[in-house]
Amino acid sequence: MPELGCAMREIEPANAGAHWIAQAHEQPAQxxxxxxxxxxxxxxxxxxxWDAVAMSSSRMQAVAEVLGQGMARVPLLTDLTVDRTYVLVPAGTAETWTEPDTTPIGAGFWLVASKPGGRQVPAGTWVQEPGLMTQLADPDALRAALNRTTENS
Structure with a gap:
């Protein structure tokens, strides 16, 4: 997965993740x-x-244990009010996503998110904020980890 583009590297490191995530919107200023x-x-x-794959927070913890360092730079957003964690994956992933006990979030759907590096709100808290070295989760690795955690439960 590609890291942030060269233009993004010119932005101050403390706000790189916020700038990156804001660029997902047609009007980043909004x-x-x-x-x-x-x-x-x-x-x-x-x-x-990006798209997202939603799952329970406990399931995400199990997946993160399986993936280990493979999740180190992947942004993870959670909604503490409903115990859902969102893993950011490449755009288009939601169209073909069929893993049980997960929900694909793609075009036409919106996520609530606090500002990375800013005040966190329960409905959109960053568990792992995007930053300078952000990568999207590899869908195949995520599928494999989900299947492995299903087998072990």
Missing amino acids: VWEEWASNLAVALLPAGRT
Whole structure:
């Protein structure tokens, strides 16, 4: 998976992840305005620069244990109010995703997210924030880890 583009490397490191995630929106400035509001969350569209795979937080923990370092630079967003964790994967993944006990989030769907590096809100908390070395999860590795955790339970 490619890392952040060269242009993104010119942005101050503390905000690189926020800039990267804001670029998923057709109007990145709107994302920044939403983060600056009293709610401190923005709606981010899936399907443009990434899709997401949703699962319970406990399932995500098991998957992360299987993948180990393979998850080190993958952004993970969680909604603590409903115990769902979202793994960011390449755009288009949701169209063919069929793994049981997970939900593909693609074009036409939106995620609520706090600003990476900013105040975190329960409905959109970053477990692993995007940053300078962000990578999207490899869908095949994620599938394999999900299948392995299913076999072990």
